[in-house]
Amino acid sequence: MRIDVDMKKCICAGMCISLAPTLFDLDGNSRLIVIKSECTSPDDIKEAQDAMACCPVEAIRLTDLAPTE
Template structure:
């Protein structure tokens, strides 16, 4: 599985970072999220799915490789 984040859509809420800190982080200057692990381990996928579901901007996608 591959994680994609549409940075222009991100509203810097930080929910993804709180939910899956092993996969997401935020820039210090503006709080916009970015992906630190585009192909997370299987044991992280539940947290990534939750991050996708709770993202207020719908900026995160989890796709098949």
């Protein structure tokens, strides 16, 4: 699962950071940063899904990773 954030939509409400602190954080300018953009563990995927569902401006999008050959 890949995490993408539309930074033009993001208002840094912080809900994603509260729900998924291993995936999201704020930088020194209080801007959102994605710590881990690719999630493979069930815990990370669940946290990413929860963060996406709670984002008040729907700035977080999750996509499946392309299979590797």
